[in-house]
Amino acid sequence: MNEEKEPKIIGFLCNWCSYAGADLAGTSRIQQPPNVRVIRVMCSSRIKPELVLKAFKNGADGVLVAGCHPGECHYMDGNYYTRRRFVILKKFLEYVGIDPRRFRVEWVSASEGMKFKEVVEGMTNELKDLGKFELQ
């Protein structure tokens, strides 16, 4: 793959659902684009906005935050906070001129290997259309 042209996606995946979902996609040998660099976190609510900003600052073309479906959080209510926090961030990024398609929050459960693939594929294709992310 041509490193220069391929979009780089930083994926923050929650340990209990989305990381397991991504793992399932792998063990089931579901083919998917290799553009997501995964960072495993214990809960999607652990991601603070700074982490997303830093990813963009350091050259990510897109950021994916994935966690358990609302209501299924391993820690009971973590992702309810995630949901609130990131709707604000997303709208704000749009306000300062960053395409909202570059930042995604998705709910992927441990059994949804297929969904993980679809998310990654969808995001990669979208980012290919959008081109490289430039801050300035």
Added chain:
Amino acid sequence: MNYNKMSDIEKNLRAEAKKLLEEKKVDYVIGYEESNGKVSPCFIDNAKDVEKLVFNPGCVHNLSVYLLEADAENKVGIVAKGCDSRAIIELIKQNQVARDNIFILGISCDGVKDLLGKDYDKCKNCKYPVPLIYDVLLGEKKEGKEEDYSDVEEIESMSLEERKKFWNKQFEKCIKCHACRNICPLCYCEECALDDKNWVSKSHKFPEIWMSHLIRALHTAGRCVSCGECERACPVNIPLRKLYRKIGKDVKELFDYEAGVNAEDVPPLVAFDLDKDKEKIKQN
């Protein structure tokens, strides 16, 4: 502007402050004084000095930022306009100030003016001219104006590319003096993310400058009371209030929450509402 009414307020303010200090209800009063032809904040700890206190359209400062410097055992009297009172409520809500330790000299405000005699943006559409929390109220109660987000909507109506250009141009002016943070009454963290080199370096160039403005904006989410002090303190006139008010607007629309209105409210980002959130927040 009715200056007679203003001087009435001033007279009553001095009387109240004198009473507080004489009866030792407070250790000191934070108010405004005139020096070198300008209005500046002052601290009065002696009943003899209350004649220094003024209140006029030059009294723009949000004095609540000085509450953070008070010791826990200090009792403090503070002069507060409508907008300032919201910051006080927010500080009480976030356990930075104990309600029992402060005596609020609330002032029903007719708006303040800059050195050129122009109204500040925050006063043009002031929703709360009367303090929302006070121990005594000076001046008469009056109605506020409707909330107006036209400044934010103006930017929202631009294209993505235009918005990026607009904000980047603004951020480029920044000299990173951190005045916006230091003057903000709600920026009370002892360890600030903007001082942490893991998040931002000291550089005032891109992309660091972009990063530090966005971090600060997101940290004001659900707590900024739009007092406009950041914008006033900014030496290069970055329209910070427009930046932070976007988040205030979203928080209002999505979570039906307004910062600094009710000390009993739970801050929006440490709370959730299962049914409403499900309905209102559709990611992507």
